[in-house]
Amino acid sequence: xxxxxxxxxxxxxxxxxxxxxxxxxxxxxxxxxxxxxxxxxxxxxxxxxxxxxxxxxxxxxxxxxxxxxxxxxxxxxxxxxxxxxxxxxxxxxxxxxxxxxxxxxxxxxxxxxxxxxxxxxxxxxxxxxxxxxxxxxxxxxxxxxxxxxxxxxxxxxxxxxxxxxxxxxxxxxxxxxxxxxxxxxxxxxxxxxxxxxxxxxxxxxxxxxxxxxxxxxxxxxxxxxxxxxxxxxxxxxxxxxxxxxxxxxxxxxxxxxxxxxxxxxxxxxxxxxxxxxxxxxxxxxxxxxxxxxxxxxxxxxxxxxxxxxxxxxxxxxxxxxxxxxxxxxxxxxxxxxxxxxxxxxxxxxxxxxxxxxxxxxxxxxxxxxxxxxxxxxxxxxxxxxxxxxxxxxxxxxxxxxxxxxxxxxxxxxxxxxxxxxxxxxxxxxxxxxxxxxxxxxxxxxxxxxxxxxxxxxxxxxxxxxxxxxxxxxxxxxxxxxxxxxxxxxxxxxxxxxxxxxxxxxxxxxxxxxxxxxxxxxxxxxxxxxxxxxxxxxxxxxxxxxxxxxxxxxxxxxxxxxxxxxxxxxxxxxxxxxxxxxxxxxxxxxxxxxxxxxxxxxxxxxxxxxxxxxxxxxxxxxxxxxxxxxxxxxxxxxxxxxxxxxxxxxxxxxxxxxxxxxxxxxxxxxxxxxxxxxxxxxxxxxxxxxxxxxxxxxxxxxxxxxxxxxxxxxxxxxxxxxxxxxxxxxxxxxxxxxxxxxxxxxxxxxxxxxxxxxxxxxxxxxxxxxxxxxxxxxxxxxxxxxxxxxxxxxxxxxxxxxxxxxxxxxxxxxxx
Numbered sequence: 001x002x003x004x005x006x007x008x009x010x011x012x013x014x015x016x017x018x019x020x021x022x023x024x025x026x027x028x029x030x031x032x033x034x035x036x037x038x039x040x041x042x043x044x045x046x047x048x049x050x051x052x053x054x055x056x057x058x059x060x061x062x063x064x065x066x067x068x069x070x071x072x073x074x075x076x077x078x079x080x081x082x083x084x085x086x087x088x089x090x091x092x093x094x095x096x097x098x099x100x101x102x103x104x105x106x107x108x109x110x111x112x113x114x115x116x117x118x119x120x121x122x123x124x125x126x127x128x129x130x131x132x133x134x135x136x137x138x139x140x141x142x143x144x145x146x147x148x149x150x151x152x153x154x155x156x157x158x159x160x161x162x163x164x165x166x167x168x169x170x171x172x173x174x175x176x177x178x179x180x181x182x183x184x185x186x187x188x189x190x191x192x193x194x195x196x197x198x199x200x201x202x203x204x205x206x207x208x209x210x211x212x213x214x215x216x217x218x219x220x221x222x223x224x225x226x227x228x229x230x231x232x233x234x235x236x237x238x239x240x241x242x243x244x245x246x247x248x249x250x251x252x253x254x255x256x257x258x259x260x261x262x263x264x265x266x267x268x269x270x271x272x273x274x275x276x277x278x279x280x281x282x283x284x285x286x287x288x289x290x291x292x293x294x295x296x297x298x299x300x301x302x303x304x305x306x307x308x309x310x311x312x313x314x315x316x317x318x319x320x321x322x323x324x325x326x327x328x329x330x331x332x333x334x335x336x337x338x339x340x341x342x343x344x345x346x347x348x349x350x351x352x353x354x355x356x357x358x359x360x361x362x363x364x365x366x367x368x369x370x371x372x373x374x375x376x377x378x379x380x381x382x383x384x385x386x387x388x389x390x391x392x393x394x395x396x397x398x399x400x401x402x403x404x405x406x407x408x409x410x411x412x413x414x415x416x417x418x419x420x421x422x423x424x425x426x427x428x429x430x431x432x433x434x435x436x437x438x439x440x441x442x443x444x445x446x447x448x449x450x451x452x453x454x455x456x457x458x459x460x461x462x463x464x465x466x467x468x469x470x471x472x473x474x475x476x477x478x479x480x481x482x483x484x485x486x487x488x489x490x491x492x493x494x495x496x497x498x499x500x501x502x503x504x505x506x507x508x509x510x511x512x513x514x515x516x517x518x519x520x521x522x523x524x525x526x527x528x529x530x531x532x533x534x535x536x537x538x539x540x541x542x543x544x545x546x547x548x549x550x551x552x553x554x555x556x557x558x559x560x561x562x563x564x565x566x567x568x569x570x571x572x573x574x575x576x577x578x579x580x581x582x583x584x585x586x587x588x589x590x591x592x593x594x595x596x597x598x599x600x601x602x603x604x605x606x607x608x609x610x611x612x613x614x615x616x617x618x619x620x621x622x623x624x625x626x627x628x629x630x631x632x633x634x635x636x637x638x639x640x641x642x643x644x645x646x647x648x649x650x651x652x653x654x655x656x657x658x659x660x661x662x663x664x665x666x667x668x669x670x671x672x673x674x675x676x677x678x679x680x681x682x683x684x685x686x687x688x689x690x691x692x693x694x695x696x697x698x699x700x701x702x703x704x705x706x707x708x709x710x711x712x713x714x715x716x717x718x719x720x721x722x723x724x725x726x727x728x729x730x731x732x733x734x735x736x737x738x739x740x741x742x743x744x745x746x747x748x749x750x751x752x753x754x755x756x757x758x759x760x761x762x763x764x765x766x767x768x769x770x771x772x773x774x775x776x777x778x779x780x781x782x783x784x785x786x787x788x789x790x791x792x793x794x795x796x797x798x799x800x801x802x803x804x805x806x807x808x809x810x811x812x813x814x815x
Contacts, residue, residue, distance in 0.1 A: 008077050015076050019079040023082065033098065037097065045105070049107075050114065074123065088102075090137060115129045116154055137202040143210060144210070153175075178200065180192065182229035194425070197256065200256060204259070219271070232271075232274070234249060236288070257315055258428060258430070258431065268323055271288055275287050276291060289319065297336055299312065300343050305422070306350075307422070313358065317360060331374040337362070355399065356400020357400065359393050359396035362383070363393070366383075367445040377451075394446065401439050405426055511731045534612075569671040
């Protein structure tokens with residue numbers, strides 16, 4: 001019907017009715033919008049709108065011109081643009097799909113052509129730019145593509161006089177829009193500039209990359225002196241020249257920067273880095289916030305149009321809100337506080353908005369200041385309570401809240417009216433939302449405790465707690481430094497100990513080689529000694545068998561002689577085994593107990609002789625394991641450290657015993673054999689010997705004195721051998737430290753010979769007992785030789801070492 005009636009340009013009342021019906025069907029009806037979009041009717045909008053693609057309708061009569069348009073054409077075009085905006089409602093469910101469909105059919109390009117066409121009526125331009133803004137708002141793909149469009153600017157700076165439209169070069173649409181918004185213009189262009197500003201805001205709406213790029217371009221242009229229209233440069237320059245007649249130039253610049261930084265901490269921080277003045281040249285460096293504040297104070301003091309002051313106040317309120325760093329920057333110029341207080345106290349009905357916004361700015365500064373601010377929080381409270389007064393502050397906030405321009409902002413028209421006077425537009429829509437959301441907090445700000453700092457949460461932070469935490473942090477940092485110093489000291493000690501360890505290891509290797517040589521020598525000596533022992537055992541066995549019968553017959557006649565020989569054997573045994581000499585005082589009481597055990601010892605001796613004959617060959621094999629058993633010694637050395645002092649005394653006795661044992665072993669064996677066979681007869685003749693015991697005791701007493709004299713001589717010989725034995729123990733200790741890391745063999749073998757001699761006062765007979773013993777864990781084989789004439793026990797292990805233990809040390813060794 002619209003096309004049949006001549007379209008938008010030539011149609012009449014019918015077209016208007018069709019557009020009204022279509023608007024009723026589409027308004028707030030997503031299903032109808034979807035049907036129109038999916039049925040392909042969006043393409044009809046392209047043909048209806050004026051533009052290069054529009055085919056003019058020929059007139060029926062030859063006298064009529066093809067370019068004839070209806071007086072209702074502007075209303076028709078405006079109505080269709082209004083219908084298109086119904087598809088692009090902000091936040092609508094189908095808005096993104098409608099935006100993409102419009103752009104797909106080239107409507108965005110067509111609307112830009114209409115808006116920047118000099119022949120287009122002003123209302124159509126305004127509505128076309130508003131439609132463009134709705135079409136790209138919140139759609140990242142369209143926002144990014146929008147900046148690539150080029151148009152012929154509406155406002156072109158005059159160069160050498162006026163130029164024809166054909167000579168105007170095309171520029172990018174963002175540059176054209178900024179020129180339109182930020183170039184001084186008469187009041188009649190306010191609505192067009194407002195629409196262009198809305199189009200620019202829609203360009204970076206909710207698109208962080210574009211906002212960041214736009215802001216960086218503005219900062220770069222300001223610092224580089226670019227003459228292109230720049231919102232930041234206009235704000236930093238303040239009131240100049242044409243601003244007296246065009247306050248909206250600053251107002252639009254402020255709203256653009258406002259929308260760039262709102263809710264974006266990074267953008268605020270980036271803008272805060274902008275400074276003026278060269279410190280190297282001796283100029284005073286002034287930050288962006290301080291410059292804007294100075295321009296605000298200048299506009300208040302010079303009585304400029306209140307729209308300029310409101311523009312600066314809107315921007316500063318958003319910037320400082322919940323930003324302690326920005327507040328500190330603002331307080332770097334403390335003189336501005338007094339100017340704001342005076343502006344708040346200035347009376348007048350026409351100053352209600354200025355008073356309220358200045359009071360709100362003071363409240364925000366106090367609300368988000370800290371103890372570390374250039375003007376501490378505790379110093380700001382008297383400014384509000386004393387210089388301004390709590391009642392004046394609350395009154396200014398309340399009057400601002402009740403002002404019609406704030407209270408009724410949603411229902412008031414935001415157009416210029418076309419009368420030539422300044423429009424009644426003072427606030428940005430987003431700022432009004434911010435103001436209404438925070439009126440209650442601004443009212444409570446004056447009563448805040450100065451000791452509680454308000455950040456992004458409403459609970460606040462106690463500054464004393466912050467100081468305490470900082471003190472703890474400093475203490476911990478100092479502790480860390482001390483620990484680092486200690487660590488360096490320990491590392492130096494570790495290096496020194498490592499060097500000592502290497503030297504010790506080298507020394508241990510040398511000692512280990514020496515010990516190995518000594519061990520090999522001991523092995524050779526032990527092999528020879530075992531061979532001698534074998535021969536002696538065989539010989540002793542034959543002699544025992546032959547003398548047994550003879551001694552049975554002659555025992556009664558030779559009892560007295562046997563006692564004398566026993567005393568001689570005891571004195572020789574005490575010289576060989578020095579360890580038992582200190583027990584000589586109580587050997588008299590042990591003689592009776594030894595006599596009772598002599599018969600059992602004789603039987604065990606015979607059994608031991610047979611075992612020795614069987615194990616003679618095994619002994620040679622076990623000697624081969626001496627080298628491996630050296631490693632086991634290392635483990636036992638740590639446990640033996642507590643017994644070192646006792647072992648030293650025992651080793652002194654052992655060295656003397658070993659030397660004397662070699663020289664007198666043959667003689668001792670002969671005596672032991674004799675005493676073994678005399679045990680049985682000694683028991684039968686014990687009763688008879690009791691009668692003659694008194695005289696024997698007297699003889700023993702004399703012999704004991706002689707034995708003590710020989711003991712003193714043996715101690716001198718023991719001291720001579722002590723030095724050599726001490727060297728051996730030092731070598732064994734070093735070897736244990738180096739062998740501790742070696743792997744321990746799962747099965748350890750060792751054998752030892754224990755020679756336990758009877759007390760020195762044995763008066764009857766002597767016995768020799770050789771016993772083999774095994775333990776489950778270590779598989780130790782020990783051969784115990786009991787000499788009834790001495791109290792010394794000698795242990796010879798497969799490690800090539802000889803251990804000596806006296807009867808008095810039995811308890812300590814068991815521990």
